[in-house]
Amino acid sequence: MCGSLLVLTSCGGGARNDDGGGRLPPAPLGVTAAAGSATSVHVMWNRTSGDPEVARYEVYRGATRVERVPGAEHMADINRLAPSTTYVFTVRAVGTDGNSGPPSKQVRATTPTAVAADRTSPTRPGRPHGRAAGSRAAQLEWSPSSDDRGVSSYEIYQGTSKIHSVGGGQTATVVTGLRPGTDYSFTVRARDAADNVSPASDAVRLATAPGAADDRGTAPTAFRASTHREDGSYFLDLSWLPPRTDGVITEYRIHLDGHPVTSLVWGGAPPRGRATYSFYVGREAGVAHRVRIRAKLPDGTWGGLSAERTVTTGAQR
Missing domain, CATH: 2.60.40.10 (Immunoglobulins)
Known part of the structure; x- marks a missing residue:
């Protein structure tokens, strides 16, 4: 919702196709994976740029393709996983000609232990604060939530939209892909292994620095x-x-x-x-x-x- 906000780019074009079909998309960079609950993992990566244009991304769990997303998306929630299990993920970019590029580096995530009949939500994340980092990013921090079984992940919202997710041991992050010269209001929610979600934190309000194309190109x-x-x-x-x-x-x-x-x-x-x-x-x-x-x-x-x-x-x- 999520569209993705990780918009750092990999540089240059991809490798040459050995079959003579032109260049292949490069391997996605900046791939991360974090457990969202006992049965889900959130995978994110940086936007791949260059030649050829990327039509979609494919997420693999081991050798099995488990998700396909359009080229404009740079994150995916992988669901229906087993608790207490370590998974290995890679991401491939697929060009508009249908040719797949090489896999990204492998990333690992371990789902937490499932907890039966857990209906207690984590506490609200405390003391959130942040600052704009130039015209297209923001740095956010908060104090940890508590939960009787442990926090699995933190989710960052802009208004009512979930735009980012980090592991339960992390209390700071950088949100990228923002617009220059724009006012934002971020909140943080904690999620546990049983998918119980905390109340939203207090809002962090900030404005990104002015830059080129502040509001242009955003209208239908x-x-x-x-x-x-x-x-x-x-x-x-x-x-x-x-x-x-x-x-x-x-x-x-x-x-x-x-x-x-x-x-x-x-x-x-x-x-x-x-x-x-x-x-x-x-x-x-x-x-x-x-x-x-x-x-x-x-x-x-x-x-x-x-x-x-x-x-x-x-x-x-």
Whole structure:
């Protein structure tokens, strides 16, 4: 949600394909793995750049591929694991031509022991504080939570969006992939092996330093709006192209006549390319509506508003 915020890049192009099919994506760098609970591990890595372009990443547990994510994502939660078990993970980048690059270095994570009938949540993380680290990162720290069976992981939220995760023995982290010149509000939650989650910590509020393209490129583009009538009611039909971001966008907010009226959350994989959505606006013809849309970005903040369109129910297209 998570889109990923690890956006450090590996440099240069990949290795040459021995079959003569061009260059392969390089091995992902900065791979880490941390147990999130007794049955899950959170794997993260840095964005791979260069030639060729990365279409997706594949996460392997040993020799078995266990997860595939789009090239814009840089983290994955691996679930349905066994408690008290050490796992070895690697990540491969796959180019747009379908060729896989070499595996990353191996990383290990050990799931904690499962605890039967544990319904006690960890305590709230204490004394959170932080500071901006330039225009695109923030350093966060907090005091540890306590739990009768032990804390397995800490999760970092921006607003209501989980954007980062670290192991239960860690009480500091660097969150990357932020936007320049942007106000943020981070909270921390602790999770134990039985997936009990603590209350959120107090908020850490900070602003990243100004930089290039502070808010540009965060609005949906090619926004279109029309209406149709169905069973005596009128619906507003929207379509748009998502903004290009380092992560996947799963939530949008629709503004109607100057006010936010509804949120759209994709239940499955968000559509690639042009997205569409329809919603009910009433039964009366001849009513004009002004509509705009904005995306919730992978860093947990809201992007810019799209261009505004005006449509009238019952009007001829």
